[in-house]
Structures are given as structure tokens and as C-alpha cells.
Amino acid sequence: MKHLYKLTIKEASDKLYRGEITSVELVNSVMERIEQIEDKVGAYITVTRELALEQAKKSDERRKKGRVLSPIDGIPIAVKDLFNTKGVRTTAASKILDDFVPQYESTATKKLWDAGAVLVGKTNLDQFAMGSSTETSAFKTTKNPWDLSRVPGGSSGGSAAAVAADMCIAALGTDTGGSIRQPASLCGIVGLKPTYGRVSRYGVNAMASSLDTIGPMTKTVEDAAILLNIIAGQDKYDSTTLATKVPNYLSSLGQDIKDLTIGIPKEFYGKGMDSEVDMIVKNAINIFKERGIKVVEVSLPSVKYALDVYYIIVWAEVASNMARYDGIRYGHSKIKNQKLVSSKSEGSKIKNLEDVYITSRTEGLGDEVKRRVMLGNYVLSSGYYDAYYKKAQQVRNLVKQDFEKVFKNVDILLTPVSPTAAFKIAEKTDNPLQMYLSDIHTVPINPAGVPAMSIPAGFTKNNLPVGIQLIAPQCGEETIFKLASAFEKVTDFHKQRPNL
Amino acid sequence: MTKLSIDDVEHIARLSRLELTQAEKEKFAKQLSNVIGYVEELNEVKTNDVEVMSQVTGLNNVTEIDLLEAGNISYNHIEKNAPEFRDGSFVVPGIFQD
Structure with missing residues (x-):
């Protein structure tokens, strides 16, 4: 075959x-x-x-x-x-x-x-x-x-x-x-x-x-x-x-x-949506209606802020998770091929442990990873923590509650991807x-x-x-x-x- | 709207153990200001009485007996991925100056 x-x-x-x-x-x-x-x-x-x-x-x-x-x-x-x-x-x-x-x-x-x-x-x-x-x-x-x-x-x-x-x-x-x-x-x-x-x-x-x-x-x-x-x-x-x-x-x-x-959550429709995508999603809703399914409009008001919540939490958790890439135990490292005994000699950029961290990470991580790690350390910094990270965790609670409320009335939500x-x-x-x-x-x-x-x-x-x-x-x-x-x-x- | 200065970017790069060129500092200052500015719309939401939520499972104090499971990972395997490994230990430059 x-x-x-x-x-x-x-x-x-x-x-x-x-x-x-x-x-x-x-x-x-x-x-x-x-x-x-x-x-x-x-x-x-x-x-x-x-x-x-x-x-x-x-x-x-x-x-x-x-x-x-x-x-x-x-x-x-x-x-x-x-x-x-x-x-x-x-x-x-x-x-x-x-x-x-x-x-x-x-x-x-x-x-x-x-x-x-x-x-x-x-x-x-x-x-x-x-x-x-x-x-x-x-x-x-x-x-x-x-x-x-x-x-x-x-x-x-x-x-x-x-x-x-x-x-x-x-x-x-x-x-x-x-x-x-x-x-x-x-x-x-x-x-x-x-x-x-x-x-x-x-x-x-x-x-x-x-x-x-x-x-x-x-x-x-x-x-x-x-x-x-x-x-x-x-x-x-x-x-x-x-x-x-x-x-x-x-x-x-x-x-x-x-x-x-x-349930059709209205917050997922409208602004920024391509008209062809809109048509395809509406056609899908009709296919379900034709099968005798009840379709109702619902609202998840906090979803408007979900992208903000999502990215702040992602940055914070990324900053923590990426800290393991330090060039010591595995992965790209500046220790490799460096004669450590003579690392204090002239010409070597690696003079101490911190130099290993900084150089290995700077060379090994891509721009988007760097952006998220830096943003994470920013939103977790003293003075900013409450305004960004704590706030995001509170609004996350509101987003979760919105989903719980809406699922008391509908079995499933249909949205564009x-x-x-x-x-x-x-x-x-x-x-x-x-x-x-x-x-x-x-x-x-x-x-x-x-x-x-x-x-x-x-x-x-x-x-x-x-x-x-x-x-x-x-x-x-x-x-x-x-x-x-x-x-x-x-x-x-x-x-x-x-x-x- | 918050704008990150070059100094701010240098500070968070330092916290992140990253080294940036001057061109990168300028690029990131612009890009990071852009997204930080966007997520600040969160300030509109009233959250005085809302509890902080760090996870969704509702699970609490999940524990496991801390037993070493023999045969899973050998020194040999660890050594293969390690930049420098000697006598069962990772080799690193000194932390303190002599």
C-alpha cells in the first residue's frame, strides 16, 4: 500500500x-x-x-x-x-x-x-x-x-x-x-x-x-x-x-x-478579528444549531484583561524558571575549554562564577527569552511587585471566577482560536x-x-x-x-x- | 504610561545576569516599554477585596516520601552534560577572591 x-x-x-x-x-x-x-x-x-x-x-x-x-x-x-x-x-x-x-x-x-x-x-x-x-x-x-x-x-x-x-x-x-x-x-x-x-x-x-x-x-x-x-x-x-x-x-x-x-462569549468577537475568520466561526455555530443545539450569548467581563494577566504571570514565572540556565551543570557554558586554574590570567573574560552565569546566558539565550526574563525581574522587583505581579494574580482570580460562573449556565464555549x-x-x-x-x-x-x-x-x-x-x-x-x-x-x- | 529608560534596562539586565550591547539596550527599552505600557490597563480593575490566586488546582500540601530511586541517573550521565566535572563534582571558578 x-x-x-x-x-x-x-x-x-x-x-x-x-x-x-x-x-x-x-x-x-x-x-x-x-x-x-x-x-x-x-x-x-x-x-x-x-x-x-x-x-x-x-x-x-x-x-x-x-x-x-x-x-x-x-x-x-x-x-x-x-x-x-x-x-x-x-x-x-x-x-x-x-x-x-x-x-x-x-x-x-x-x-x-x-x-x-x-x-x-x-x-x-x-x-x-x-x-x-x-x-x-x-x-x-x-x-x-x-x-x-x-x-x-x-x-x-x-x-x-x-x-x-x-x-x-x-x-x-x-x-x-x-x-x-x-x-x-x-x-x-x-x-x-x-x-x-x-x-x-x-x-x-x-x-x-x-x-x-x-x-x-x-x-x-x-x-x-x-x-x-x-x-x-x-x-x-x-x-x-x-x-x-x-x-x-x-x-x-x-x-x-x-x-x-x-455559550458564545461576546468578548471573543469583534475588534481585530479578520472578516473571513468571523464568517468561518459563524458558519460553525450554524452547523451546531442545525444539529438542534441551544446557542446563547454569554459574557466573561474579566477576559478583557486576561492577556495582561497572562503575560505578567508568564514573565514572572519565566524569570524564575530560566534561572536554572547558569552554565554550571549542563548546557552552553563558558567554563568549557577554559583552563580554570589560569582563569585569572590576562585575556580571559571569565574571572569568577558570576562571569560564567552572565556570559553563558548572554550567548545561549535568544532575544524573546531575554525579554521575558527581564520583564519578569521587572514585575517582581520591590516597588513594582504589588502593581504588576500581585495585581495580575488577583485579576487571574476574577478571570477564573468568570469561567466558573458562565459554566453554571452553558456546557461549552465556542470562540475563534x-x-x-x-x-x-x-x-x-x-x-x-x-x-x-x-x-x-x-x-x-x-x-x-x-x-x-x-x-x-x-x-x-x-x-x-x-x-x-x-x-x-x-x-x-x-x-x-x-x-x-x-x-x-x-x-x-x-x-x-x-x-x- | 511607564517608559523604561536605558538605566532601567541596565538594572533589570543585571538582575537577569545578562549583558547587553548599547544597541540592544536601546532596542529592548523601546520594546519592553511598549508591552509594559499595554499591560498597565490592569490598573482599571478594582481588586481591593480579591484574593491573590497562584494556581488553579486547589491542591494543597501534596507530599511524597523523599526516597532516592536507584539506577535512574548515574554520575556518568551527569558528567556527559557537564561543562567540567571532576571526582563526582561540578567544577566552577572561585566565588571568593584569594
Whole structure:
């Protein structure tokens, strides 16, 4: 069979089950696809071809013995290069981790390999997940597979592009303020940001620890449910993971949705929104109405301030989290190749420990990381702390309360994901504020900790994909799966693929 | 609206253990002023009676027995990533002048 790389997890899993294909054939097909188009798309920082074939062989052997581990046994999956993968270079797309090889595995990826999945490679991202276009990567610019002159979104842009261009069967991403949902929307795939604490963050490079989440990026809603089933759950290595029982998300698919009420929060519409995106979202609302669902307008007044809250908290937590990059224990360092005994000799810039910190960080960290670290130290400074950081934490409470109130009356919220379709490469790189504003509809979700999914909902006249966002209350992923699968069933946007 | 001066940028760069060129100081002063100015709209919100919220899970005092799990990470692995490593320790320049 040709073009196995086009398959979804479900399709590939069924073919493996029926013995029509082997995992080695599937991996070879995906690797061939990567070889053909990686030069154009630039989705990967590292492709793990040999490891993948080794894992695939083992999967095929297990299958022969009737010892299949899970529905993803033998399925090639790409992982954002922010997850520590034992023995496989993990860079966070930063020079400061250029040659870093983790000595342990993140919980989320460990669960994938324990379930038999195959690692295709590590995908490109905005440096330390700080960005909305994947352009802050220190290594390469990933292109949007639908239009190579445009960005794939970010920060999980490599994962989104790899899924959209069939350079993997599915992928993992991380989402602190939209980093799964916005690239999913801009690349025309499904991206789920689960409830905060639903998936362990252990072993994933931290950006803003009180907001960071991990989730699937897939070709279909069903594939997202398959992956979430595997990666969700409490983890003793991440004390913020929830004890709430993990349901079988697959059983939500195709369930009756007639009794559900969708809320349309007016704050997510209007100002700054592209008219084509507006039309696509309204069309999606009509599709739900036609299925007999009640749609009501609602209001989340504090959401107006969510972007401010989000960025202040992000800067503060980034400043703390990035302090670990000091050039002492791992990563880019000025200690290396310096003869320390003679470091006080003339010509050496490194005279003491602080020089190591300053020089290693200055050389190793990119501009966006520097901006956020400096802003974090600014808002946390004595004299400014109350005005910025404390204020943001208070308004965060108001944002969370707004979501709690609105979910007393509706089951789910439907909003745009991004105010525009994919923008041009380099269009916003010199203007951080403009870049930040492209997250305006995705960031309010993270301070509240609730789950949200981006699903393909249409195309602009220029054939650029546009997604809609479904937001549920805490641990309400099942409601999202119900509605998203119902939408997918009557539309074919998710079946469209870019010409490459 | 707050504007960050070159002096402000030098101060926060120092707190951040970063060294900036003159051109970078000018660029960052402009960019950082821009975003700080934007988020100051938060001042409109009345928060006198609102509690500070640092996390959303509601979980409290989650503890775990602090046990060393043998075999996870070896000296050998740590040494491979370390810039300088000798006799089971990281090597760093002196903190105090002699």
C-alpha cells in the first residue's frame, strides 16, 4: 500500500491489527515523506530514524506474539523538542541546550513508549516555547505547509506542521497560552489543551509552571482521544497532577449532543478579528444549531484583561524558571575549554562564577527569552511587585471566577482560536506586542486552567485553514470530545491536506 | 504610561545576569516599554477585596516520601552534560577572591 504516512492513528492501528501493514513499513513511509519535504517545511530539529526503526521492529515482533500493548503500538509519533527524551538530544530550540542529551524521560513520552509508540523525531518550536510563530527557534524557521511563505503558528509549530504535512501520524505539543491550539488552527489540525494538571509536566522544560499543559496534536478528534487516554493521569513526579479519575475519552465520541448548550462569549468577537475568520466561526455555530443545539450569548467581563494577566504571570514565572540556565551543570557554558586554574590570567573574560552565569546566558539565550526574563525581574522587583505581579494574580482570580460562573449556565464555549489565519514569516518578529496580541483568544483559558480544543472549521479564500475553539469547564474534556466529534462527522475540513 | 529608560534596562539586565550591547539596550527599552505600557490597563480593575490566586488546582500540601530511586541517573550521565566535572563534582571558578 502506498502513502501510509497519510493515515490517522485509528486507520494505521486498524491496518496493523488486520495484518495489512507492519510498523516498519509505516515508519519507512513516514521517513520517506520527511526526506521528500523536510527541506521545504523544516518541522524537525532531530529526526530519530534509526531509533524509530528499532522501536518499530520490536513492535512488529510483539504483534507477531499477540502481545500488542495499546492502540498506539507501532505508531510513529513526533514530539516537541521541549520534552526530555532519554538519550535523544533535547534542545528547547535554544543554543543554551544545543548539545544537551537528557539522562531521563518525561512522564508523557514515557507513557507513549510504554504503550509501544515509535519516536519519529523532535519537532521545532519557539525557543523554550516562548513565541507564537516558531520564529524564535535558534535553529530554523518552520514553514506553514499550506503556504510556505507563512508561519505555522507557535510555539508548537513544528509539531503542527509535521502533522498537517503527514510527516508523522500524530504529535505531542505543549500549551501555556495557546501553543497547541493556535498552531493547530493555523495548520488545519486538531489540537487539545487539557485541564491544567490532567497530564504530567514532569520532564518537560518549564516555561510558566502554573500555566503549562501538555496535549495531543492530531489529524482527527478520535486520535486526540486515543492519545489523551494514554498520557493523562496522576504522576507522583508532578505534584500538580489531579487525582480525578481519567475516563475513557473514546466513549464520548459520537454521543448525543442535543441536550447541550453552547455559550458564545461576546468578548471573543469583534475588534481585530479578520472578516473571513468571523464568517468561518459563524458558519460553525450554524452547523451546531442545525444539529438542534441551544446557542446563547454569554459574557466573561474579566477576559478583557486576561492577556495582561497572562503575560505578567508568564514573565514572572519565566524569570524564575530560566534561572536554572547558569552554565554550571549542563548546557552552553563558558567554563568549557577554559583552563580554570589560569582563569585569572590576562585575556580571559571569565574571572569568577558570576562571569560564567552572565556570559553563558548572554550567548545561549535568544532575544524573546531575554525579554521575558527581564520583564519578569521587572514585575517582581520591590516597588513594582504589588502593581504588576500581585495585581495580575488577583485579576487571574476574577478571570477564573468568570469561567466558573458562565459554566453554571452553558456546557461549552465556542470562540475563534486566532483573530487571523496564518500570517507571513517575519511580519511580527520586530514587534513583540503584535506577536503577543495574536494569542488574544487562547491565553484567557490557561489562567483559568480549563480545557480547550482547536478543530478545523474552514478555509480562507487563500486556502489557509481556520479553526474554532471549544472550551469546557475543569475536567470537561468529555464534553469537548462529544461536540468536536459531532462537528467532524458532518464536515470534511479535517480531511483536507496541503499540496506539497 | 511607564517608559523604561536605558538605566532601567541596565538594572533589570543585571538582575537577569545578562549583558547587553548599547544597541540592544536601546532596542529592548523601546520594546519592553511598549508591552509594559499595554499591560498597565490592569490598573482599571478594582481588586481591593480579591484574593491573590497562584494556581488553579486547589491542591494543597501534596507530599511524597523523599526516597532516592536507584539506577535512574548515574554520575556518568551527569558528567556527559557537564561543562567540567571532576571526582563526582561540578567544577566552577572561585566565588571568593584569594
